[in-house]
Amino acid sequence: MLTITPATATADTPDTACADQVRETSGFTPVLGLDLPSESDWLNQPVPYDFDRTAEVAGGFDRVGYCLELDGPEGPKWVWTSMEAFTDDATRLGLPTMSGQIVRQRVDDLDVRTNVPGVNVGGGQTGYLEMWPNQYSAGASTQVANASSQVYDADDNITGNTQGYGSFQVHQIGATRPSELHPKTVLAVNTFTSADDAALSVGIGTNTAGEPDWTFANNANSFTQRRLTVYARPAPATVTEGPRDRQLYPRDAQGGASVPVSGTVLDPRVRTLRLEVTSGRSTRTHTARVRDGQFSFSPRITAGLHSYKLSLWTVGAVERRVAHWTDIVSGDVYVVQGQSNAQAARYVGNAAGEESPWLRSFGSSTPDPVISGADRAWHHATGDVSYQSGSIGQWAIRTGRRIVDTYKVPVALVNGAHGGQPIAFFQRDDADPDRITTNYGRLRQRLAAAGIADRVRGVFFYQGESDSDNAAVHVGGYSSLLADWRADLGAAIPGGSQYLTYQVRTSPCNNGTAIALRDAQRRLGDTHDVTVLSTNGLSGHDGCHYAYAGGYRELGDHAFAVLARDQYRGPSAGVAPPNPRDAAFTDQARTEITVQLRSTDPLTVDPGAEADFRIDGSTATVSAVEYQAGGRLVLTLSEPAPDATGVTYLGHLRAGPWITNATGVGMLAFTGITVG
Structure with a gap:
């Protein structure tokens, strides 16, 4: 007969059905116990546990377990679930009742045992935790495959700044995205911070x-x-530095990254530790002797489409796996910042097909400082939703996917955008750069916590609609922001990070004639040593935002082409947006003006594109436009224009005729190009 050794129990910590039925509990210490009341309002109050032994495992634990027992009309029910430790603070293992006690993440090596049918029993599963005091909605972050945004399940949306319901849930989910598995709830205790007298x-x-x-x-x-x-399982050794699941380490000049793993040994019998580094079918084993109670490793991983799994073991008298990290990669890092067109959430058409296991992000783009500060996990990058864990936007996920597919390197993109805000909103608080109530501080904290701030290869900025054509305010704000970025980011990148700024399509939205701010953005390439990108040439435009097809998808393609040229030694032909250098009359009658462009890339001029030109200081209009070899646009005027002072190109809202290069990038809008 199989003998089950129960977890240690005392008069204050009675046996549970889980301890009686599940062998695994024998290595665990019961640390918190509670007979749940029929209703409670414990918001911002300590939970009145029947016992609290968390101090006994405060030195370190490597697994966490939960036992929920219910006895009702269908008889006694119980469930046991254990998982890798998701926190090193034993006081955070119970019901979350205090503001900021938010856990919303995957956990690996989930084990489940129960007498309830329909629950998948066994070990080695992937779990998802939803634990918080807040209210929440059914909207999904899309981090969990096959979760619904219409019902409350394994992927719900925390309501920022609104507490007073409470979720304590463990779910079984598919290990990959996409997955054939649908999420299942393992256990749930809800409504414990509600003030509505609800059961x-x-x-x-x-x-x-x-x-x-x-x-x-x-x-x-x-x-x-x-x-x-x-429950918590006391650990023979604890990790003070190590990777996180799904972490991307920026690649260095040697084409990879070092992964530091170090910690403290708690059991004096442990003299040696073993670190196994596995990629595919290959496993490398490293050993480290304990010195003064400490250990350390620094294995190398190679940048590329290689996923690594690291397992840390104590060996000898105490043989146990004490830490385990999955899906570690090395690759490149980019940042996206700006307004709603940098958020680039779904308006028309979805970008789910661009998602890839090699695209990552860190934390959440939420503007809520409490939720932002609580999310310190690596996530799969997603494109269609905003203000969620892993949200990077549609054009960013398209850009990343093109890099992955073309150059076979993983990519992390971190998006800090916030819709509808002027440039002042994005500034750094120099007295407290990390202040989490500021947009700059939230993004700065995320990059620092991810360990990638000094390895950011490029920063994209799409903003200006809310500056309402005030060029002086925008350029002043951008100058300040750029100086702060250059101080805070890319210190380990030779030559520093690349800064790429979009010339907005409109400022403000739905105004296609205001040109001062847009022309100032065009000139930033000359005055601020940044790369200017165009938003002209995209017909999937609604006057402010873009559909995926004909809009954000093509923005992503154009951004990829620029990064391919500048970061990956890719082709340069047809990449730079057409940009004027000067203009001059080319006939004595002054009925023809040639605009000389900075690039000689061939252009396509759609019929009707002449309507977007203006001849400054003259009543003449442009009746025809022709591209000529050598980077020349020849404008035919409706009448002589002897008093012309300059040429303006406005572009236009929505769909229509364009002037584009071979990549489909539209000519930058401009004004004030003097006619010589």
Whole structure:
């Protein structure tokens, strides 16, 4: 007969059904226990646990376990689930009732045992945790494959600045995105911070008669027993520095990265540790002797489409895996910043097909400082939603996917954009650069926590609509922002980070004639040593934002072409946006003006493009435009223009005729090009 050794119990920590039924619990310490009341409002209050032994594992633990026991009309039910430690703070393992106690992330090596049918039992699964005191909605971050944005399940949306409901949920999910597996709830305790006198909502397995994660079930009174017990497994060694799951390490000049792993040994019997580094079918083993109670490793990984798994073991008298990290890669890092066209969420058409396991992001682009500060995890990059974990926008995910497919290197993109804001909103607080209530501080904190601030290869900036054609304010704000970026980012990049700024399509939105700010942006390439990108040539435009096809998709393609040229030694022909150098009359009658462009790339002039030109200081109009070899645009005028002082090109809203290069990039809007 199989003998089960239960977890250590005392008079204050009674046995549980999990300890009686599950062998794995024998190595765990029960650290928190609670007979759940029928209702509670513990918002910003300590939970009145029946016992609290968290101090006993404060030195370190490597796994966390939960046992939920319910006894109701269908008889006793129980579930045990354990997982890799998702925090090193034992006091954060229980119900989250305080502001900022937010856990919303994947966990690996999930083990589940239960007497409830429909729950997948066994080890080695992937889990997802949703633990917070806040209210929340059914909207999905898209981090969980096959989760719904219409019902409450394994991927719900925390409501920022609104607390007072509470979620404590463990789910089973597919390990990959996409996945054939649909998420299932393992256990749920909800409604514990509600002030509405509502009964707790509790359950084991997926609810088939309401919201799948038991939200709004309010069913606590149907059970005579409702007990939650929290466990932790004491660790023989703890890690003080190591990777995070799905982390991207910026590649260095040697074509890879070092991955530091170090820590402290707690069990004096441990004299040696082993680190296994696995990629595909190949495993490299490193060993380190304990010196003064410390250990350290620094294995190398290679940049490219190689995913690494690291496993740390104590060896000898205590043989145990004490840490495990999955899907570690080395690649390149870019930042996206600006207004809503930098957010580039879904307006018309989705970019889900651009997602890739080799595209990553860190933290959340949410403007809520509490939620932002709580998200310190690496995520799969997604393009269609905004203000969520891993959100990078549609054109950014297209750019990243093109880099992955073409140059076979993983890419991390971190998006800090916030829609509808003037350039003053994005400035650094020089007295407190990391202040999380500022947009700059939130992005700066994310990059620092990810360990990538000094390795940012490029920063994209799409902003200016909300500056309402005030060129002086915009250029002044951009100058200040650029100086701060250059001080804070890219210190380890030879020559520093590349800065790429878009000439906006309109400023303000739906105004196609205001030109002062747009022309000032065009000139930034000359005055600020940045790369200027065009938004002309895109017909999927609604007057302010873009559809995916004919808009954000092509913006991503154009951004990729520039990075390919400047960062990956790719082709340069047809990449730079057409940009005027000067203009002159080319006939004595002054009915023809030739605009000399800076590039000699061939251009396509659509019929009707002449309508977007203006002859400054004259009543003459442009009746025809022709491209001639050598980078010349020949403008035929409707009448002689002896008093002409300059040439202006406005572009236009929405679809219509364009002047584009071979990549499809439209000519930059301009004004004040003097006619010689």
